[in-house]
Structure formats: structure tokens, C-alpha cells
Amino acid sequence: AQTVTQSQPEMSVQEAETVTLSCTYDTSESDYYLFWYKQPPSRQMILVIRQEAYKQQNATENRFSVNFQKAAKSFSLKISDSQLGDAAMYFCAYRRRQGGSEKLVFGKGTKLTVNP
């Protein structure tokens, strides 16, 4: 079964510091996509970063980067120079394709607190 595991229910970081959120997944597919979504108190699900499994280069979006280890099925998110606005729930997700459909399978989330 395809599953996504986020082992850290909560994390905290000091403003301007760096934090890494962990995610592991299980899949039998060889080509897939992975995502990190941010959900602030407004509840909006905001795409932070995505990674295509066939690309060995780790994705980067400004202060956000991933460490994608395909063999280990690990997909961690690094937030550099943390800002107060980064405080939110972060969800790791895997895109599962099945027949003519696809869906996102989400982890349980990590609540990130940013301390001033």
C-alpha cells in the first residue's frame, strides 16, 4: 500500500534558523511526484514545493528545499532563514496514479512553530 509517514507531529524553530521536516513514503511505482503543502491557520492548502521522482536534482524554491533520497524513499523539507509566517501545518504528499485517475496521499502533517 502506498503510504506517507511524517514522524514529527510537532517541530519548533527560532526565527532566522533552519529546520528540516521529515517524510518517508512507500510506493511500488518508479515514476511519481512528491509534494509539500503548507496549511496556515487560514486553512488554505498552499503548494510549497514539488519533486519529480525521475529527477535526481533536489527541488528548490527560494528558502525551501528538499532532500530527495529515492532509494531510501525519503523526502525531507528544509526551511532556511525561518520566518514567523512559516508557522503552519506542513503536509507531505505523494501522487498515486491508478488507471485513469490519480490522487494525492497525504501524511498526517507536522505542526511547525516559529519562535521570535
Add this chain to the structure above:
Amino acid sequence: DSGVTQTPKHLITATGQRVTLRCSPRSGDLSVYWYQQSLDQGLQFLIHYYNGEERAKGNILERFSAQQFPDLHSELNLSSLELGDSALYFCASSDGTGEIAFGYTFGSGTRLTVV
């Protein structure tokens, strides 16, 4: 504004009632997905429509149904509501090609409270 519009934002209703949640996908997107977010189950996939056709069902109860109309908006119908149906319901859209040109775009959700 993500481009995906969900209405209403909040809904409070009594047990046994029926409600309809509406979603308008981002312009050009053919696929609509519904997700339920609850404290105990997390984010769960409910159903996927592509250009009016149902493509996949997830953990969707028989009391729930959905459809996608010719103008591509979608509605999620929840009937015989129970307290446990209280959750945040998200709609997401994508271009449906599977190539993830822009990823999946989520609406702001509908908060359903069943009392």
C-alpha cells in the same frame, strides 16, 4: 486567491440533514478532486472527476455523492448527516494531463459542522 472557488466557506447543519458543497475549478483545469480533512483521519481522498466523468472513488461514504457539470464546476452532496461528518472539505483541481504542470490547486475549503 488560488483560482479554485469553494462555497460556502462555513456550514452548520443538524444531524440527518442534506447539504451541497460547490467547487469551481481553476480556469482550464478539467480535473476536480474532493478531500475530507478531519482531526482523526487527516486528509482523505473522496472522489475524482475528469471532464464530467467519475474517475476514481476513495473513502467516500454511500451517503455522499458528487458530480461534475458541463461547465466543469463540481458539487459534493452529503446526506443523512452525522456528527462524525463534521470536517473541512477541500476541492482541488488540476489540468488533468497527469503532467503536473502546476500541481494541484486547492480551494479554501468548506468547514462543515453537524450539530
